[in-house]
Amino acid sequence: MNHIKSILVASAFALVAMPASAQLNRLINKAKDAVEKNERTTTMTQNQTAAASPQATGKSYYVSPTGSNRNDALTPQTAVKDLQKAIDLAEEGSVINIAEGNYLGKLDQGFIEVKKYLSLVGGWNSDFSERNPVKYITSIRPGAQQIGTSGSHASLEVYVRGKRGSTVLIDGIAFDKGQYNSYCSYAPDDARTGSPEGCETGRLLIEGENPPVPKVGGAPIGKPLLRGDVEGNVIIRNCTFVNGYHFAIEMGCVAGHFDVYNNVFVANRMSACEIRGMAPDQNLCSLDFHDNTVLFTWCRTKVQESMGVGFRFMTGLKTVNVRNNVFGCSNLGAIERTFVDGNASKEAARETNVTDNLFFMNRNNMTDGAADLVLPSGGGKWLFLAASQFEDAEQLKEYEGNREMDANEKFINAIDPAYLRGYMGINIKSSSSYDPNSAANQVNRLFGMNQQGTEIVRASMFANRYPFEKAFALFGAVEGCGAQIPLP
Numbered sequence: 342m343n344h345i346k347s348i349l350v351a352s353a354f355a356l357v358a359m360p361a362s363a364q365l366n367r368l369i370n371k372a373k374d375a376v377e378k379n380e381r382t383t384t385m386t387q388n389q390t391a392a393a394s395p396q397a398t399g400k401s402y403y404v405s406p407t408g409s410n411r412n413d414a415l416t417p418q419t420a421v422k423d424l425q426k427a428i429d430l431a432e433e434g435s436v437i438n439i440a441e442g443n444y445l446g447k448l449d450q451g452f453i454e455v456k457k458y459l460s461l462v463g464g465w466n467s468d469f470s471e472r473n474p475v476k477y478i479t480s481i482r483p484g485a486q487q488i489g490t491s492g493s494h495a496s497l498e499v500y501v502r503g504k505r506g507s508t509v510l511i512d513g514i515a516f517d518k519g520q521y522n523s524y525c526s527y528a529p530d531d532a533r534t535g536s537p538e539g540c541e542t543g544r545l546l547i548e549g550e551n552p553p554v555p556k557v558g559g560a561p562i563g564k565p566l567l568r569g570d571v572e573g574n575v576i577i578r579n580c581t582f583v584n585g586y587h588f589a590i591e592m593g594c595v596a597g598h599f600d601v602y603n604n605v606f607v608a609n610r611m612s613a614c615e616i617r618g619m620a621p622d623q624n625l626c627s628l629d630f631h632d633n634t635v636l637f638t639w640c641r642t643k644v645q646e647s648m649g650v651g652f653r654f655m656t657g658l659k660t661v662n663v664r665n666n667v668f669g670c671s672n673l674g675a676i677e678r679t680f681v682d683g684n685a686s687k688e689a690a691r692e693t694n695v696t697d698n699l700f701f702m703n704r705n706n707m708t709d710g711a712a713d714l715v716l717p718s719g720g721g722k723w724l725f726l727a728a729s730q731f732e733d734a735e736q737l738k739e740y741e742g743n744r745e746m747d748a749n750e751k752f753i754n755a756i757d758p759a760y761l762r763g764y765m766g767i768n769i770k771s772s773s774s775y776d777p778n779s780a781a782n783q784v785n786r787l788f789g790m791n792q793q794g795t796e797i798v799r800a801s802m803f804a805n806r807y808p809f810e811k812a813f814a815l816f817g818a819v820e821g822c823g824a825q826i827p828l829p
Contacts (some may be wrong), residue, residue, distance in 0.1 A: 399435030400499030402427045403469060406442035417469040423506070424461075425453050432457075434507070439463040439514070441477035451487025451521075452494035456510065458573060464827070465511035474513030474579045475813045475826050481566075485559035493589075505596055513827065515813075516566040518560070519584035519806040522546075526555035535643070535800050536606035537763025545586070545610065545804035547642060549680075558806070563587040566609075568621060573597045577604060579827040583812045585609035594614045594658060596625040596778040605633045605696075605815045605824045607746055608760075608807035611648045612639050614820040619656020623687055626658040633666045634815050634823035637764065639804035640672045645769060648713060649673035651703075656682045658694040662739075668822030669701035671762050674712035674725060678736045681717070687723065700728050701752075701821050702765070711745065720778075755818035757811045763802040770799045771776070 394496045401413060403429045414427045421427050424444040427437045438461060455461070461520050463479025464472050471477070496516055496806030501510055525534035535544030543554070548561045554611045565588035567577070572595035582589035582604065589609040590601065599616050606613035608808075613635045615820035618626035631651055640649030649672030652663055668675035674694060682688040700713040712725040714734060730739040746752070752763070817826040 353717045374642065376427055385681045399432040402435055402437045404432050404437060404444070405440040405467060408469065423447060424485060428455055428457070428459065428750070430454070431459055434458060436460040436462060438465055438469060439479045440465045440467050440469060441479055443480045443482050445481070445483055445487060449487070451483035451491030451514045451829040453481060453497050455497070455499040456501060458504055458507035458509055460510035461514065462512045463509070464579070472829050476815050479513060479517050480517060481514040482517045482520065487521065488562070493564065495564045495568035495639070496566045499571055502572040502595055504808065505573050508576060509571055510576045511567070511580060513579045515581040516589070517583040517809045518566065518586055518587070519809055521558055521559045522584060522586050522806070523558045523561050524806055525552065526557050528554070529569040532799050535802050535805065537766065537802050537805070539652035539759025540685055540763055540805045541808055542806040544643060544800060544802060546790065560787070561586065565589065565591040568592060570595055571597065576601045577601045580604045581812050582606045582613065583809050584806055585610060586616055590614045590616065591704055594626040594628065599628045599732065601630045602632045603631045603824050603827060605811045605812055606633065606638070606651070607815065608637045608804060610639045610804050611641060612653050613651050615653045615655060617655035620657065623659045625659050626661040628658050629662045630663045631662065631666060633826060634818065635666060636815065637760070637807065638664045638671045643800040645800065645803065647673065650677040651675045653681060654693050656680050659690065660677045662694045664696045665822055667699045667701065667819050668703055670714065671712070675700055675703040677715040679715060679717045679723065692738050693736055694738050694739035695731060695743060696739050699744060699746045699819065701746040713743070718780065749819060752818045755814040757808055760805070760807055763805065766801060768801045
C-alpha cells in the first residue's frame with residue numbers, strides 16, 4: 342500500500358495543471374494498474390515458490406561422463422555414465438543429478454526416454470560440489486551420427502501416467518539439434534544458400550528438399566526437442582532449447598499443471614512451446630509459461646507464411662497464463678491465439694491471459710509493423726496485433742503490462758550479431774517460368790492435363806543454425822523480465 346500511495350502522491354504533483362476530472366481519472370487508473378501489477382507479481386511469486394522444489398520421495402542418483410554403467414549411481418563416486426541407465430535404475434519420485442557433459446541415451450542412440458515420475462537436474466560440476474546450469478552445461482545434443490539410430494524419437498521423450506498428484510521435473514538441461522539438422526553450407530555469395538554474412542551456416546533444409554548446393558549437418562527429420570504426454574504436474578525450468586527442427590516443446594497435458602519458466606529458446610522452427618490439453622474436462626488442465634526468453638522462432642518453410650510463433654495457445658486447457666516473458670524476432674508472430682474449441686461453452690470458459698511481457702521486433706514478412714499477437718481474421722488468414730492493441734483482443738481475459746522493448750544495449754549485445762543482422766535484413770524473392778514447348782507440357786496437352794511451370798523462391802535467411810554456446814548469454818540479458826541467471 343505504501344508503494345501505491347507513493348504513486349498517487351507523485352502523480353498528483355505531475356498533474357496540477359490538468360482539469361480536476363482528468364486528474365482524478367488519471368490517479369484512479371494509475372492506482373488500479375499498480376494494484377493489478379502487485380497482485381500479478383504476488384501470485385507469480387507464490388506459484389514459483391510452490392513449484393520450486395517438488396517433494397522427492399525416492400533416492401538420489403548421479404550421472405557423469407566419467408562414471409561407469411556397472412555402478413549403482415547412488416553416490417557421486419559411483420555415478421553411471423549414461424543418463425538412460427540412471428533413469429532405468431531409479432524408482433519413482435527420485436532425483437537424478439547430472440554432471441556437465443553431453444548425453445545421447447543408451448548406446449549413444451540419440452534419444453532419452455522417461456516413463457516414471459522423476460526429477461532430472463542438470464548443471465552440476467564434475468564432482469557434484471557446485472551447480473550452475475549456465476556454467477556447467479548438461480546437454481542432449483545428437484549429431485549426424487545419430488541419424489540412423491534415433492529413429493522417430495525426440496531428443497527427450499516423457500510419457501508418464503497414473504499419478505495425478507506426482508511431478509516430473511526437467512531442470513538445467515540444454516537441448517540442441519544444430520549438428521543433427523541439415524543446412525546449406527555457408528556461402529554468402531550463393532543466393533540459393535540463404536547465408537547472411539557471418540552466420541555459422543546457410544539456411545535450414547526441410548524434409549523433401551535437396552537443392553544442388555553443398556550441405557552440412559545431418560538430415561531434416563521432423564521431431565521436437567522435448568515431447569511427451571504427462572498426467573500430473575510438469576516443471577520445465579532453467580533449460581536451453583536451441584535449433585529445434587520441429588518445435589522446441591511439443592507436449593500434451595493428460596490432466597494436471599505444466600509450469601514452464603526461466604528457459605531460453607533460440608532458433609526453433611514452428612513454435613517454441615505448444616502444450617495441448619488432453620482431458621475431456623478442460624478444467625483438469627492448466628499451464629503457466631513465464632519468465633522465459635524466446636528468440637528467432639521460424640516459420641514452417643522458407644516462404645515464411647505459416648507457423649513461426651513463440652508460444653501457441655492450444656485448446657483443452659482451462660487456464661493458461663503467459664507472463665513476464667521476452668519474445669523477440671518471431672518470424673510470424675510472438676504469441677498465437679488462433680485455435681478455437683469446437684465446443685462453444687468450452688471456448689467461452691477458457692481463460693487465456695497475457696500480461697507483463699516484453700516484445701522485440703516480432704513481425705510477419707508480408708506485413709508492416711509488429712506482430713506480437715496473432716489472431717484469426719475471419720477471412721481465412723491472420724490478424725496481427727502490437728502489444729499496445731491487446732486491450733482490444735477479446736480472447737485475452739487479462740492483457741495488462743505488455744509493451745514493446747525500448748533500446749536495450751545489454752540485451753542486443755547478448756544476441757549473436759550476425760544472426761540478428763541477417764534477421765533484420767530478411768528478403769524473399771520468387772520467380773516463375775513456363776515453357777509451353779517443354780516435353781512435359783506437350784504430353785500434358787495431349788492428355789488434357791494442366792500445364793506445368795516452375796517457381797523458385799530465394800530466402801536470404803531461414804532458420805540458420807544459431808551458435809549453441811552463445812544462447813547462454815541470454816540468461817539475465819533483460820533485468821527482471823525473461824530468463825534470469827539460474828539460482829544455485
